[in-house]
Amino acid sequence: MQEVYMKWEPGFNLGIPEIDNQHKRIIDLINDLNKAFVENDTNQRIGKILDELSEYADYHFKTEEKYFEVSNFPLMNEHIAQHEYFISKVEDFRKKFESGQPITFRLMKFLRGWLTNHILDADREYVVIIKPRIH
Numbered sequence: 001m002q003e004v005y006m007k008w009e010p011g012f013n014l015g016i017p018e019i020d021n022q023h024k025r026i027i028d029l030i031n032d033l034n035k036a037f038v039e040n041d042t043n044q045r046i047g048k049i050l051d052e053l054s055e056y057a058d059y060h061f062k063t064e065e066k067y068f069e070v071s072n073f074p075l076m077n078e079h080i081a082q083h084e085y086f087i088s089k090v091e092d093f094r095k096k097f098e099s100g101q102p103i104t105f106r107l108m109k110f111l112r113g114w115l116t117n118h119i120l121d122a123d124r125e126y127v128v129i130i131k132p133r134i135h
């Protein structure tokens with residue numbers, strides 16, 4: 001299996017460096033998962049990666065939501081609902097992992113799908129609204 005599971009695509013760029021850099025960070029985490037999977041070392045590493053993912057979701061979503069508030073983004077509630085869905089999915093994965101189920105590959109697939117759709121669709125909706133508020 002390939003070493004790099006997900007690559008940054010130019011189409012992911014929103015032109016907001018703070019948020020683009022955070023999105024790049026989640027791609028790194030997805031590739032860390034892949035590496036653990038390929039090296040058959042998920043039991044050792046996945047707990048830590050899940051912690052990083054929860055921490056990541058917390059600060060990344062807070063960053064976006066802070067800009068929604070200052071710019072009165074009209075789709076704020078729908079967007080925040082997507083963030084909450086993500087957080088609950090990660091918690092589901094954590095529970096499954098803690099009960100001994102193999103989750104790595106499904107978690108990678110979920111993250112790659114979620115990130116791709118979320119950036120290309122939901123995140124694009126706020127760019128024109130929040131960009132003028134960022135200095």
Ligand SMILES: [Fe+2]
Binds near residue numbers: 064083118122123
């Ligand atoms: Fe978002």
